[in-house]
Amino acid sequence: MKISVIGTGYVGLVTGVVFAQLGHTVICMDKNREKIDNLKRGIMPIYEPGLKEMAVKNHDEGRLFYTWDIKEAVTKSDLIMIAVDTMPKENWQTNLGSVKAVAKDIGIWMNGYKVIVNKSTVPVGTGNLVERIIRQNQKKKCGFDVVSNPEFLREGQAINDTLHPDRVIIGAENTAAAMKVVEIYQDMNTVVKVTKLKSAELIKYASNAFLATKISFINSLADLAELTESDIEEIAEGIGLDKRIGRQFLNAGIGYGGSCFPKDVGSLIYTAKEFGYDFSILREVKRVNEARIERFFAKMKKTVKLKKKRIAVLGLSFKPDTDDLRESPSLKLIKFLLKEDSEVIVYDPVAMDNAKASLKRVKYAKNAYECVKGADITVLVTEWNEFRNADLKKIKKLMKGDLFFDGRNAFEPHIMKKLGFRYFSVGR
Numbered sequence: 001m002k003i004s005v006i007g008t009g010y011v012g013l014v015t016g017v018v019f020a021q022l023g024h025t026v027i028c029m030d031k032n033r034e035k036i037d038n039l040k041r042g043i044m045p046i047y048e049p050g051l052k053e054m055a056v057k058n059h060d061e062g063r064l065f066y067t068w069d070i071k072e073a074v075t076k077s078d079l080i081m082i083a084v085d086t087m088p089k090e091n092w093q094t095n096l097g098s099v100k101a102v103a104k105d106i107g108i109w110m111n112g113y114k115v116i117v118n119k120s121t122v123p124v125g126t127g128n129l130v131e132r133i134i135r136q137n138q139k140k141k142c143g144f145d146v147v148s149n150p151e152f153l154r155e156g157q158a159i160n161d162t163l164h165p166d167r168v169i170i171g172a173e174n175t176a177a178a179m180k181v182v183e184i185y186q187d188m189n190t191v192v193k194v195t196k197l198k199s200a201e202l203i204k205y206a207s208n209a210f211l212a213t214k215i216s217f218i219n220s221l222a223d224l225a226e227l228t229e230s231d232i233e234e235i236a237e238g239i240g241l242d243k244r245i246g247r248q249f250l251n252a253g254i255g256y257g258g259s260c261f262p263k264d265v266g267s268l269i270y271t272a273k274e275f276g277y278d279f280s281i282l283r284e285v286k287r288v289n290e291a292r293i294e295r296f297f298a299k300m301k302k303t304v305k306l307k308k309k310r311i312a313v314l315g316l317s318f319k320p321d322t323d324d325l326r327e328s329p330s331l332k333l334i335k336f337l338l339k340e341d342s343e344v345i346v347y348d349p350v351a352m353d354n355a356k357a358s359l360k361r362v363k364y365a366k367n368a369y370e371c372v373k374g375a376d377i378t379v380l381v382t383e384w385n386e387f388r389n390a391d392l393k394k395i396k397k398l399m400k401g402d403l404f405f406d407g408r409n410a411f412e413p414h415i416m417k418k419l420g421f422r423y424f425s426v427g428r
């Protein structure tokens, strides 16, 4: 099947590359010409392990094409995937500007029957809105169907998640259209669930909101663990052994960030309110998460005066294995540290270039060891393997001070103590 993917961000590009890898002919389209020109030269707009090799291979072998021309993407495909941004407005309402613009363009250039597959995360009812916009803008009256196929990939593991998803959700009003989408997933060994269009849209938000709830729950328990002198890692293991609960997403720390959990929890609360429902449990999930950085910072301040101290920050991206800084807890913590008039030196294995554009008042180190050299305090915010596997003895020796704050419980307290650190983590 000829597939076009509109939007070559984290979702669109990975999706396009993986479907090409599975043998489909794919056109990846983006309105950002620089991105497209770079992609044609094999330069990826994002850091994602394994992406570049797969993209270059499929481009060279003639299954993957790039264009900034929406007309080409629409006219040359049978199935069009929308994978554009849906960032929140200040009140957490989803900004559907990009989705609406694409729907309009699809309507204008449609030259025959198409299945329009929405992969962007959009509030319930958006599929129907897309259908209306396409219809209103059609120059040529051709048939089409709108299907929701939400994306569940995680950044940093996007290729593997897309090739081996836990499930594929396909929401449609029309079974024949749903089956056309089922067809493109037929080579994946996974469960495909066909649902109502609106159910699929809500399944996406429900999944992210549930995972965020797990994180805020364990973080609340971590606070109680500190008060009761118990250990949140043991508690997470203990409850996680119950198959009904599971150990995943029970890692306590400085809170969740990224382009999705904060935005999707906010958006679901907003949507529910529009339908007259107060999703109070999610309001609390959001509140708990928003308080994490301040709480961690308060712990630092209670332990040591931060003014004029040299503070090494390890990790900038919102989680390991990505260069994505959106809603990164690290950037938020650094803001607090800079207000204290302390000297902040940062290091991240891949997100440094992205950070330099907006994060100005810090010093950038070339590696973790240069970062901690002469530091009074080291703070770990993103648990990259590079930090987990670092030579802690060397770090201790290079530092001027002995304070180590670990926002991700990446190390064992007794080992850190043995190495001579005054070590503070979360819920232990």
Ligand code: NAD
Binding pocket: 006, 007, 008, 009, 010, 011, 012, 029, 030, 031, 032, 035, 083, 084, 085, 086, 098, 101, 102, 119, 120, 121, 122, 151, 152, 153, 154, 155, 259, 260
């Ligand atoms: P992104 O910001 O990385 O990429 C979006 C791309 O769309 C950009 O390259 C932009 O130039 C392009 N675009 C915007 N308007 C366009 C238009 N009119 N025509 C052509 N191109 C246009 O976004 P993302 O992180 O890939 O997220 C896309 C959607 O997928 C969002 O709804 C997001 O919530 C959802 N999602 C993201 C992830 C993730 O891990 N990032 C995972 C699952 C779902």
Ligand code: UGA
Binding pocket: 121, 151, 152, 153, 154, 155, 156, 208, 211, 215, 248, 249, 250, 251, 252, 253, 254, 255, 256, 257, 258, 259, 260, 261, 318, 319
């Ligand atoms: C998340 C979901 O896991 C994906 O399924 C979904 O497709 C995606 O959002 C999306 O809709 O965009 P992602 O944001 O890439 O993926 O990263 P996660 O691995 O889920 O981590 C999100 C945040 O939660 C990170 O800041 C991470 O550090 C934090 N986290 C995660 C915890 O604090 N504790 C945990 O136990 C797990």
